[in-house]
Amino acid sequence: MAQFDPRRQPTRFAPHLLTAAAALTVAMLAGRVYQPAQAAEVPELTSQQVANLEARAFASANAPEGLTAPEAVNVQIRKGETFEQAVRRTGIGEADAHAVAETISNAFDLADLRAGLKFETAISKPRGGMGEARLIGLTMRTGPASQLTVSRSFDGALRLRALDEKVTHEIVVAHGTVNSSLASSAGAFGATSAIIRRATQVFSGKVDMRRDVRGADEFTLVFDRSVTEQGRTVSTGDLMYAEIKGQAFYRFKPAGARETAYFDASGKNLKTTAMRAPLATFRRISSGFGVRVHPLSGFRKMHQGMDYAAVTGTPVVAPADGVVVEARRWGGYGNWLRIRHSNGLETGYGHLSRYGSGIRAGQRVSQGQIVAYVGTTGASTGPHLHYEIWRNGQRINPASVRTSEGTVLAGADLAAFRAEKARIDRIIAQGGERKPATMQADVQGLRPARG
Template identity: 75%
Template sequence: MAQFDPRRQPMRLAPHLLTTAAAVAIALVAGQAYEPVRAEEVPALTSEQIAYLETQAYAAAGAPAGLTAPEAIPVQIRRGETFEQAVRRTGIGAEEASAVAATIASAFDLKDLRAGLKFETAVSKPRGGRGDARLIGLTMRTGPASQLTVSRSFDGALRLRALDEKVTHETVVANDKVQRSLSASARELGATSAVVRRASQLFAHKFDMQRDVKASDEFTLVFDRSVTEAGRTVETGDLLYAELKGHAFYRFQRPGSKTAEYFDATGKNTRSAMMRTPLQSFRRVSSNFGVRTHPISGYRKMHQGMDFAATTGTPIVAPADGVVVEARRWGGYGNWLRIRHSNGLESGYGHLSRYGSGIRAGQRVSQGQIVAYVGSTGASTGPHLHYEIWRGGRRINPAGVKTQEGTVLTGSDLAAFRAEKSRIDRVIAAGGQRRPVVQQASASGLRSVEG
């Protein structure tokens, strides 16, 4: 045991030296030299995360002093109205509306706004019912994949952020079995109304869409679309392929032609001279061609057409190319339409609620074009379409009309079609196709304006 010697000075270590030594020892034990702490780079937020945080911020804002909780108020710009005037209809004052307009104008030219444009606002109103409301937030879509958001910070300033979503082009292969209806099943797989309508027009050449198409029938639709990273469709391209119950249709545009057509796998044009029915959607055939007891008069008499029970406003399409002969009121038929087609055929439509855009006597129409809408005008017991076919001035049974099939491709047209068919078949086999990003996302605060 060491003896205490008063002649020797004891060894003392400063506390900071001990701390340094400990740090060095720990670093040596860990096998690495000491390095200063570095801040990690924060990853950029996605548009979904930004939208979520924005929603949470609005919810957390609560009710400002003396004001009610923020209320969502949708606004649509009216004809002849400025953006500032539209904002004022939410109840906020002129000064604040002007500040909001100035904030938006720093990133978007308000002169480009058109009547009908919609935007969302969050507004708090005075608790006592007196005074102007206060804008808490505003979101306006300025393009298919871009929007501007105005929010109020805790210090009362209005802050503006521009958001551009990533957009990709893709070819979708929608394949499934019919559940409730073809249109409902197709929409569940991402098909838009335009795609479904086009497919229904094609299938109407081969099927009665209400009686021939059953649940569990398999279908395939192939179409182009542009979609945001959030999965929202901003643009839909053409229907490239449609198949139902073994009948397939390929889209093909002949070299030098201005329009595209649809052909079967052999190159035969699937476009027949007359579609089976002028409606792609109806509940049932409520009355066939032939003798029946009239539902209003009670007498047995000849029913010289077919009745399709359908809801008011259901679109009616031209079953073939033709020229409008009549578009007028006609007795018990109510609003009446008659179209002259080739081969001595004419089609007639009764009880219409209204006519399609531009439909009048002398107007040329194309197959599949919307010419009118189902109604219940004239002598009618409920919404339905009375449909007639005339040949040589005499009414005939619409269900018995025989139609001629389309033409067959040959030569260079057939070779070009086969190349396009092979391309579409490869896309179907691959389950679809995605193209490069065409727009890059960016989110930035553009400026603040004191409110």
């Protein structure tokens, strides 16, 4: 045991030395275990990965508790079906369908709905597969530029919003080159099927639209239309001007005329009393009017018309204005069509594959209008059009009917035409014309219905 010696001074440790030693020890240990934090590089996501993440995030946010993410379900009202019955076909319950119908009825009379009307719903289904689906949203167009939208809020209430789109009236100058067809090329400018049919009708007597029109041929169509802010065509007016392959025609209605017509730049009407051929395109005249050996019976027999060899589906046009007398099946003629014209003339068409839109007995047709399509029905050896002409009830040779030139404007009509032509030329030069919108966008919340 160590003895205490009063003569020896006790050993003392200064506090600052302890502090220094402790700091040194901590520093040495820290140098071994501490490293500066390094930020890990996150791999760059592809656009597809980003889209998938967004879709999952939206689906998760929109999925109601216990239900799957909403799915779009298109509905079309069937004949004799009520709105509620149509909505029930999406899988939602009776109470939900009734609530939706009551909500819609705040802004629209459901009694006005007709069979064929379409609307879109968003439906969520139970995750376990048991129970009724639930309607999350519904969109229904109630007019050319108006629609109703029903959406379910977070508290379960159904809320109705009405939208009236802004509609602008404009005159479109569709100028371009023909690619695959005039229909597709002009359609890119907003030309509807009605405008294309009108243009084809205008050119039918002057240009072979199948043989003469080639790729890179320039065309210009001028027409008026009403269009929404989203670019959707609500309606179109008539064709005002049409030009292709150097053939140009202006729409004009002379004083006292029953309908508009088309005139060239000099004021000459392109319409004739009768066109010699009812086909815009055909390969050849395979059989003329007169006695021949019948290709099926082998006997010499009077052929009381002309046969035009053409492929099935070739459009048949009315050679002049008239009224459909017959559109029916008739023995060896197959599908048969007969049209009565002025001056005691009638025309007949046999072996048709089908009739034009709306063609039936009593229907009035215009010169150049598509009335049927070439086929090989009845007693026929191949696709062709059998064409007949009657004068005062007697069949005559179609080749003997002369075409007369269209009328030429004069006097006050010519002056009015020149003014209209100048207006259309001005619109073409400026690339079109736009008029102020007739409706203002109006989105409003209406009385909600609980559901």
